[in-house]
Amino acid sequence: MRRPEPASAARRPPSRWLLPVGAAAFAAALSVYVWYAGTHAVKFWMEPVDLRVYTYGGLIVRHMAPLYHAHLSSPLYSRAVYGNLQFTYPPFAALVFTILTLPSFALLMKISIGVNIAALLATVSMTFGGLGYARGPARLGATLLLAGALFWTEPVQRTLWLGQIELVLMALIIWDQCQPDRRWWKGAGIGLAAGIKLVPLIFIPYLLLTRRFRQAAVAAGVFAATVVLGYAVLPADSSKWWLGGLFYQGGRTGFPGWLGNQSLRGLITRLVGSVAGAQPVWLAVAVVTAVVGLACAAILDRAGHRMAGLLCCALTGLLVSPISWDHHWVWIVPAVAVAAHYAVRARSVVARWASASLAAGITLVFGAWPKSLWSVPSKRPGFAEGFIWAPPNTNPSLYYHYGDRPSYVEYHWHGLYLIAGNLYVLAGMALFVMLLVFAARAVWGARGTQAPRTALATAADGPAVSSASG
Numbered sequence: 001m002r003r004p005e006p007a008s009a010a011r012r013p014p015s016r017w018l019l020p021v022g023a024a025a026f027a028a029a030l031s032v033y034v035w036y037a038g039t040h041a042v043k044f045w046m047e048p049v050d051l052r053v054y055t056y057g058g059l060i061v062r063h064m065a066p067l068y069h070a071h072l073s074s075p076l077y078s079r080a081v082y083g084n085l086q087f088t089y090p091p092f093a094a095l096v097f098t099i100l101t102l103p104s105f106a107l108l109m110k111i112s113i114g115v116n117i118a119a120l121l122a123t124v125s126m127t128f129g130g131l132g133y134a135r136g137p138a139r140l141g142a143t144l145l146l147a148g149a150l151f152w153t154e155p156v157q158r159t160l161w162l163g164q165i166e167l168v169l170m171a172l173i174i175w176d177q178c179q180p181d182r183r184w185w186k187g188a189g190i191g192l193a194a195g196i197k198l199v200p201l202i203f204i205p206y207l208l209l210t211r212r213f214r215q216a217a218v219a220a221g222v223f224a225a226t227v228v229l230g231y232a233v234l235p236a237d238s239s240k241w242w243l244g245g246l247f248y249q250g251g252r253t254g255f256p257g258w259l260g261n262q263s264l265r266g267l268i269t270r271l272v273g274s275v276a277g278a279q280p281v282w283l284a285v286a287v288v289t290a291v292v293g294l295a296c297a298a299i300l301d302r303a304g305h306r307m308a309g310l311l312c313c314a315l316t317g318l319l320v321s322p323i324s325w326d327h328h329w330v331w332i333v334p335a336v337a338v339a340a341h342y343a344v345r346a347r348s349v350v351a352r353w354a355s356a357s358l359a360a361g362i363t364l365v366f367g368a369w370p371k372s373l374w375s376v377p378s379k380r381p382g383f384a385e386g387f388i389w390a391p392p393n394t395n396p397s398l399y400y401h402y403g404d405r406p407s408y409v410e411y412h413w414h415g416l417y418l419i420a421g422n423l424y425v426l427a428g429m430a431l432f433v434m435l436l437v438f439a440a441r442a443v444w445g446a447r448g449t450q451a452p453r454t455a456l457a458t459a460a461d462g463p464a465v466s467s468a469s470g
Helices: 016-040 050-061 073-082 092-099 107-131 138-152 153-162 168-176 188-196 199-209 213-233 235-243 264-272 275-302 307-320 326-345 351-366 397-402 414-419 423-446 455-459
Strands: none
Touching: 016 138, 050 107, 050 153, 050 351, 073 397, 092 188, 092 213, 092 235, 107 138, 107 153, 107 168, 107 307, 107 326, 153 326, 168 188, 168 199, 168 307, 168 326, 188 199, 188 213, 199 213, 199 275, 199 307, 213 235, 264 275, 264 423, 275 307, 275 423, 307 326, 307 397, 307 423, 326 351, 326 423, 351 423, 397 455
């Protein structure tokens, strides 16, 4: 097994202050959320439209009704198309979501929030584990401290608001990749996540490029098993999804140019002013970005920056995916943890401040800010949204009824709206360039040496610490 990126014991932050400070920070963040939820109507802090779609998808499976027939008028299907949101996930996902139909929906909402908060904490802790930090008070304190700040980022809050599962899938992938390489089932988490939402498939070519062929085979095998299971239980729906081409019809998830889609396709569609007109440009840009991004991720991994490589692959997936809703950008959580790691372990003052500024900058750009800064709260219930919500935007349901229209607001943004409305994808592109530079420097730094130095060994020489199993 490749050793985790080591943390210098000589410069490890003292746990005597890190743990109480981290506990206080996370308790404060959570207390504000609980206070607000306890003093306001549910519509002001949670509108679980996605959780409802998941639940009704599970109910459809239990009643053996078709999943993907929009023309049907059965009560179950009309409920599944909640607010014009169709069930857009593979048949296997609907099988998994049958679990959600067991408790009452009121209880399920509370469970969703609790599970997502646990996934947030687990993601930060496992990321530190992958960076080589042993379990203990210092790692727990750092986890709580970062989670307290990242709890108030828009992708995290949006996940809680909608009852989404992005935090859970991200935690599953990171857990999978932080396991020791000797475990034969490593890679299964990626295959399982891809069976629920297809975007994690991008990690399979990443594993191949990093020469982890067994893990890639396990991931591909588990994903194939999810497809087979879907066919075994839902043969007609599986045929419609896989053979009928539903899996690549991105428009089924909503208007690709809508503000909430923070992918390259969303950006290009808004700039071109047409869904069809943007398609060939996006395809060319997406192919180049995927090739370059995966190559960069592989270079970082081979140079000893395994967590940075993993995050580079995730960022590539966010950029090239046809739809990357704002809540998909929860991958900023481990990104901030990695940037903070380099800030603490950097040998030079410049590198330390650069890494710290990157961690702070990501948190600020993706922060959940009071919407009263740019809108009237009474018109749009809620208590916090990110900067991307400042520009006016089209009601996504119009796309289901009328298709693409030149009059959609996103096609007519100008000035600061173009920056704010595309902020996540622009920030992602900036991070992408930074990682390319990082990878290039890793290649140049490895020349003339027998083996590349790890990320941290370059910054601060020190002994490796125990397991990265997280």
